[in-house]
Amino acid sequence: MPEKKYSIIVASPRARTGKTLLARLVVEHFVLSGVPHVIFDTDAVDKKLAGYFPEKTVVVDFDRVPDQMKLFDTLGSPVATTQVVDLTHRSFRKFFKLMREIDYVNEAKASGFEPVVLFIPDTEADSYEQGMEIREWLRGVGFALVRNEAVGEPSREALRNLSFAAFVSNMPRLTLTRLDPFFYSAIADPKFSLSEFMRRSLMRESPSPVIAEQLSLAYMSREARSGITAWAQAAFSEIRRVLREVEIRTDLLSHDRPNA
């Protein structure tokens, strides 16, 4: 049986919740585990994710039908690989609405893809409600609630919200721990490759000979290096765990429904 391919959608109804950071971590996770993949950056204006992986990112403007086709039609191709989609909050509803309308989920599954939505709410109740709505639209899709510590705690209103309760009670959760802002500024550099950094750090390799692209590494303190390593390791293991958990759940679901 061929390796399962993922279609991972990192989504949030709000700006500045850490979508691109998480998408980047997911990509680096696939790099480190040797899974071939392609990246879609749906923010045609800022193209932040494309900045980190220029050679393997397709930038799509979701307002254009040809770009929608670029993204969704990739599935049918025999050379299709795992996809990572960084979904801009501006296209949040539009994207999922189209996904439902074109019956993407069944098509994806028929082509051996497992769609997984990594949903990042902000602190307000409303973002949980929007997430719940999307979840209703996409029955049978792997869904995980992402808790990005850098975003902050849910508001009191959110804590009392029914959608919040539904999310928290029965959905896999992925926690993204907070990285020291000083360290964060080091990895925010588009030239900084997390996977490369991790490889070197795990092999206890010194950063020399210094590659031009990795120049900032050479000047990094031991403390920064171990801080980033620990943070990234935690993130990668969360991603691995959640993907496994999501897969088990969707497998169970599809066994429940014989005609699914």
Add this chain to the structure above:
Amino acid sequence: MKPAVLLVGADKGGVGKTTIARTLLDYMAARNVLARAFDAEYPRGALKRFHPSVTDVIDITAVPDQMKMLDTLTTSERRVSIVDIRAGQLSNTLRAFTDIGFFDAVRSGEFKFCLFHILGPSVASLEEIADVMPYSGGRNYFAVKNFINETSFFEWDPAVYDSYFKKAKGAVEMNIPKLNEMAYEQVDLAGVPFSTFIKNKNAQGHIANNSLVLRGYVRTWLKHVFDEFDRVGLIERLTDE
């Protein structure tokens, strides 16, 4: 069920008659009603291109072709006949049908008849309603506004529009929603029924390579069209005794 004739026409070209006829054929198939079609765009039929196996191209002004259509109504196992009338020929066709005595047969309950009048964007198009509607006996008359492409905007003043409709008692209004242009063009290029395009098949029944996105757009749009046919109770109108 009794044999039924569904006329699709307009007194103007380019309002999407053939598109509506195509959706009707798909709809009948989806509801398990056997249908055939007559394409009156003689000598070259657009409908025939999409539904070749059930479509005959006819010249509706020629008596042999009228016989081919009307004389076979009771014998054909396909109980529903959908007729795509050539642009500008709607009034003529209705007059010819009257002369043949077709509407007498409809009144006596021998046949069912529905008239899909595709309205154009001009007020003149509303005036046609009064000319055309009496033929349907006022019952199964559908005034269809076709929004399938953006060019079909409607320039009627709502008050004027209402006044025309007040006079046309019993007329049923229908709206055909917009379909994404690129999707429409792709189906056109493929030259297959909408439902076949959605199933990702080609004319020979083999797997095609249609875009998932465009198939999705067509599927959603066709569902809305079917909902509209359901809303006006089309099948019930054809099957009730």
